[in-house]
Amino acid sequence: MINKIKSSFVLFTILLGLLxxxxxxxxxxxxxxxxVTPTFESSILFIEIEESIINFSQVIAGSIVQxxxxxxxxxxxxxxxxxxxxxxxxxxxxxxxxxxxxxxxLDENGVxxxxxxxxxxxxxxxxxxxxxxVYGPGGKSLDIIKNTVKIRLSATNTSGDYVSVxxxxxxxxxxxxxxxxxxxx
Amino acid sequence: MKKxxxxxFSLILLGNIELQxxxxxxxxxxxxxxxxxxxxxxxETPYKWYSGIPIVSGFSxxxxxxxxxxxxxxxxxxxxxxxxxxxxxxxxxxxxxxFSFTNQVEVVNVGFxxxxxxxxxxxxxxxxxxxxxxxxxxxLAILAFEGNANELGRLYDLSHLKLRGELLNVxxxxxxxxxxxxxTMGVRGKLYSSIVDFNSSHNKGYFVTxxxxxxxxxxxxxxxxxxxxxxxxxxxxxxxxxxxxxxKSTLIxxxxxxxxxxxxxxxxxxxxIDEQTVITGSVLDLGFIYHTKDLQNYTLKGSASNEGLxxxxxxxxxxxxxxxxxxxxxxxxxxxxxxxxxxxxxRPTKLYGSYRYNFKKQNPKGNGRNCGCSYKKPNNLxxxxxxxxxxxxxxxxxxxPKGPQVSLTGFYQRKLGNFLTAKAxxxxxxxxxxxxxxxxxxKAGFLNMYxxxxxxxxxxxxxxxxxxxxxxxxxxxxxxxNR
Numbered sequence: 001m002i003n004k005i006k007s008s009f010v011l012f013t014i015l016l017g018l019l020x021x022x023x024x025x026x027x028x029x030x031x032x033x034x035x036v037t038p039t040f041e042s043s044i045l046f047i048e049i050e051e052s053i054i055n056f057s058q059v060i061a062g063s064i065v066q067x068x069x070x071x072x073x074x075x076x077x078x079x080x081x082x083x084x085x086x087x088x089x090x091x092x093x094x095x096x097x098x099x100x101x102x103x104x105x106l107d108e109n110g111v112x113x114x115x116x117x118x119x120x121x122x123x124x125x126x127x128x129x130x131x132x133x134v135y136g137p138g139g140k141s142l143d144i145i146k147n148t149v150k151i152r153l154s155a156t157n158t159s160g161d162y163v164s165v166x167x168x169x170x171x172x173x174x175x176x177x178x179x180x181x182x183x184x185x
Numbered sequence: 186m187k188k189x190x191x192x193x194f195s196l197i198l199l200g201n202i203e204l205q206x207x208x209x210x211x212x213x214x215x216x217x218x219x220x221x222x223x224x225x226x227x228x229e230t231p232y233k234w235y236s237g238i239p240i241v242s243g244f245s246x247x248x249x250x251x252x253x254x255x256x257x258x259x260x261x262x263x264x265x266x267x268x269x270x271x272x273x274x275x276x277x278x279x280x281x282x283x284f285s286f287t288n289q290v291e292v293v294n295v296g297f298x299x300x301x302x303x304x305x306x307x308x309x310x311x312x313x314x315x316x317x318x319x320x321x322x323x324x325l326a327i328l329a330f331e332g333n334a335n336e337l338g339r340l341y342d343l344s345h346l347k348l349r350g351e352l353l354n355v356x357x358x359x360x361x362x363x364x365x366x367x368x369t370m371g372v373r374g375k376l377y378s379s380i381v382d383f384n385s386s387h388n389k390g391y392f393v394t395x396x397x398x399x400x401x402x403x404x405x406x407x408x409x410x411x412x413x414x415x416x417x418x419x420x421x422x423x424x425x426x427x428x429x430x431x432x433k434s435t436l437i438x439x440x441x442x443x444x445x446x447x448x449x450x451x452x453x454x455x456x457x458i459d460e461q462t463v464i465t466g467s468v469l470d471l472g473f474i475y476h477t478k479d480l481q482n483y484t485l486k487g488s489a490s491n492e493g494l495x496x497x498x499x500x501x502x503x504x505x506x507x508x509x510x511x512x513x514x515x516x517x518x519x520x521x522x523x524x525x526x527x528x529x530x531x532r533p534t535k536l537y538g539s540y541r542y543n544f545k546k547q548n549p550k551g552n553g554r555n556c557g558c559s560y561k562k563p564n565n566l567x568x569x570x571x572x573x574x575x576x577x578x579x580x581x582x583x584x585x586p587k588g589p590q591v592s593l594t595g596f597y598q599r600k601l602g603n604f605l606t607a608k609a610x611x612x613x614x615x616x617x618x619x620x621x622x623x624x625x626x627x628k629a630g631f632l633n634m635y636x637x638x639x640x641x642x643x644x645x646x647x648x649x650x651x652x653x654x655x656x657x658x659x660x661x662x663x664x665x666x667n668r
Contacts, residue, residue: 030259038331044493135186176400
């Protein structure tokens, strides 16, 4: 009998302990406020034009112009999530020519929505330019990026010299990368 | 749906991942509860027969994370949730931290002593089990949360993606034999009927951003990754197309040996060193499942680097398909492929061992035939004197994707009259040093009920608990007429 009373007491204590468990207040609505906005970077385009080609470009009215398909920005995965970005350009010129390089964005209608133009003086010494262009808040319209399906490249010899060659490997090099913040949540 | 996901997430955060296959330290060697024979087929069986009440004879679940609790994220503390997740999850958890959920429901569990040879005790049954475990994919989470910008040279380790989940039915039959007064041994054969399986646990590779050899930066991925699934396709088809059946019937069909099958075995023993001291041991789920049906595997294997579109004037006028060429090159170097190759999964093998010292005889006049034990036993079965108290230690080892994990338990067990036995345990493992558990087995008429819960100290504040685990069940066991 005493054992049964003791057992009942233990059982009661256990159940009381379990029932008296408690918890801090949790607020699951906070999940709505979660911002997951990573910033990814990737190279966009690299192009090099040798001085001999620039000299040859005399036969094509002194300019090299080409449109290049570029669908990375218009993909839904990117276009619907991008919230800001920076496109970085670096240009080096080791030729004996003054060169003007244009980097343009075209939408699906072939409309040029944005252009960055670089006037690069002749070498020597080595001429190097760097430019960062902001898109989104505080910068150019983000729609330019979202709607881009082609890149228009043009290089123009503005020195009028189609003969001289600094070195056998003299060239103009354009490097570029994009750094974009996207909203995953 | 979002609430459901949040609830699931928070529940996951309430557990201890170490228990992918649940550590049942309270139930182990708890002879008054028939389900203890499933943890050690060589446990002593002091009853003539038992029958679990179908569906409710055994239910156990555990859920948790080794690195974080629900309160760390969802506490109403006025802090910004993005900052909390960045600090406590993304940067706070390691690749060895885990989330898990385990659930086991007995469908049938019956045991009976041999008619002609009372030294033998037979048991059989079936249970449904769901296991899920994922290690925290730290580097992938950082990449998704922060991105790769301004992280030149940082390797994001793809092997951090390591997960496994399975839903299966287990059909089993075991024989437990009292070899002599000192030794009891047992073996259990198992037939696994896999319903759904998915695993991705042998991934290798990395993603890195470096200064480019041509362009400003170069992104490189080297991957050898695979996700293997079985059973998911038919369930998904059934959910989408009623002509292909419905989800419920598909799951039932696959569980009734219509899915992928496997074989396994458990072994165990109990050995009395002296009248009051006993050691036990068991190895569970030495087995495998061979997946041959309803397969859908995905692989990503190769390496690719990207510096954007690389153009020189030689190719500038030849084509303007540079973008498509780049995509084609990446897909060729790093193909993402679907396969239906057969595969084998090994069950997570578990080891239990214990040392137990019994003291204070329940019936000081007991002589082996009048043991004072609660349950009806055959007259010719020799059972040792029963003791009111037991104290001892247990060890538990489970084979995990990242190597074996060990838990150590100390316990005290006490009989309170003929109708209640209680067991208290204290368990230490790499995830917790404060795991106190309590289990009780209660007899009422023919009914045996048991209830067990772990990590009781955490009940003071469940929101900050990383581990929740409980087991309960109902059985029918005939009383001893002499009680």
